[in-house]
Amino acid sequence: MSAARYPVLELRQYTLHPGKRDALIDLFDRKFVETQEAVGMAVVGQFRDLDDPDRFVWLRGFQDMPRRAEALSSFYGGPVWKAHRDQANATMIDSDNVLLLRPVDGQLGFPTPESARPPAGARSLPSSLIVATLYHRDGPFDETFVEFFDRHVQPIMVETGATPLACLQSEHAENTYPALPVRTGEYVFVWLSRFASLDHYRDHVQRLARSQRWQDEVLPELSAMLAGSPQQLRLxxxxxxxxR
Structure with a gap:
């Protein structure tokens, strides 16, 4: 398996003023994609949260923590952000819900995109759905948990139609750009999967509910290893x- 494409990632969840999400997405997709990538970061994906009309979720990646600081300093100190920050910030109530993450073993990063990014001005929305599942724990997600996930959770997810795209966990390195806060003191394991459509996702949920092995064996053991119920983002x- 090749090395991770994005050794450091941010999962960013923004709470927006009611009715402002499309305005932010339009601005973001026009002005903040290529301009961020030009200074050394990767805009991995940006999404509407299907379960919250006022939430915008996106992922960006970096090569390492020092270069994260350099890229963020260049972008947020640069002309594009300065020209449009007031317009962007006016859509937001909160932009500090940010998890700093890394691939679980240095290799389970995102696969190479199947196609190029659509050009600026594109309006056609993909039919696909990305689902991010967040597990929380009171301590680190160790090799025992990762092995359990690989041997027991992931195979059932694949069988029922949810192939994981990436498995990530908390990156506890010091925030190298403190002007943008990140959540600290948490242990989070995040896995992301793709579905061809919302109907395919619903079929997966039904198949999982009918899986006796999942319900009777794997789910109880998984739940015992976690702190609280998982959070799921349908994106x-x-x-x-x-x-996509």
Missing amino acids: APTARSLL
Whole structure:
């Protein structure tokens, strides 16, 4: 397996003023994709949260923590952000819900995109759905948990139609760009999967509910290893999202 494409990632969840999500997405897809990538970061994907009309979710990746600081300093100190920050910030109530993540073993990063990013001005929305499942724990997700996930959870997910795209966990390195806060003191394991459509996702949920092995064996053992119920984000890619 090849090395991770994005050794450091941010999962960013923005709470927006009611009715402002499409305005932010339009601005983001026009002005903030290529301009961020030009200074050394990767805009991995941007999404509408299907379960919250006022939430915008996106992922960006970096080569390492020092270069994260350099890229963020260049972008947020540069002319494009300065020209449009007031317009962007006016859509937001909160932009500090940010998880700093890394691939679980240095290799389970996102696969190479199947196609190029649609050009600026694209309006056609993908039919696909990206689902991010967040597990929480009171301590680190160790090799025992990762092995359990690989041997027992992932195979059932694949059998029922949810092939994981990436498995990530908390990156506890010091925030190298403190002007943008990140959540600290948490242990999170995130896995992302793709579905061809919302109907395919619903079929997966039904098949999982009918799986006796999942319900009687794997789910109880998994739940015992976690702190609280998992959080699931059902994410519809924007017209220009690379992850789709």
